[in-house]
Amino acid sequence: GAVVSQHPSWVICKSGTSVKIECRSLDFQATTMFWYRQFPKQSLMLMATSNEGSKATYEQGVEKDKFLINHASLTLSTLTVTSAHPEDSSFYICSASGQGRSNYGYTFGSGTRLTVV
């Protein structure tokens, strides 16, 4: 089945530094990738949608200069949290949809737990 690999699975960083999270589709071409964040005991909130080779579309209230998304190829999207602060600590999950999948839908990565200290 379709597999999406997300790295790192967890990261701790200091306030003011930047963190990059990678999301790779391993066995299909991900024409569209999605980035979500999830706070404890809450649902997933879509942050942005990216199509290969295009600028990401951000949801209302998400700072595009803070959460940089790059979708340079059909198998890789990255999310960079710039100048991270403790309030950015969250669980970040990517998901992908695209060609070559056997069914409709979205494949989710394993998530990245970000802790900013």
Add this chain to the structure above:
Amino acid sequence: ELKVEQNPLFLSMQEGKNYTIYCNYSTTSDRLYWYRQDPGKSLESLFVLLSNGAVKQEGRLMASLDTKARLSTLHITAAVHDLSATYFCAVDLMEYGNKLVFGAGTILRVKS
């Protein structure tokens, strides 16, 4: 604005009992997904419902979709402890280029 409402938000049940989780949504959509999430983990796909009247079953879980009523249900039969998790429904906004809007989630605890 699309709203996806799940209820109940928390469900504590005894092993062996049956229960249903409901997912109502406020706009037209023919695709609805159910996911399971264990603590600290990402989402596991349970069901993809693609049309009105769709019914899918896997083990003790059965999901259905009524697009006219904008309602999906996840029915649990003879619950076991291993089903304890958080369950999310998500509606596919195809007219917006395909994106998912999630319900708030139902925390299920099955007691022995």
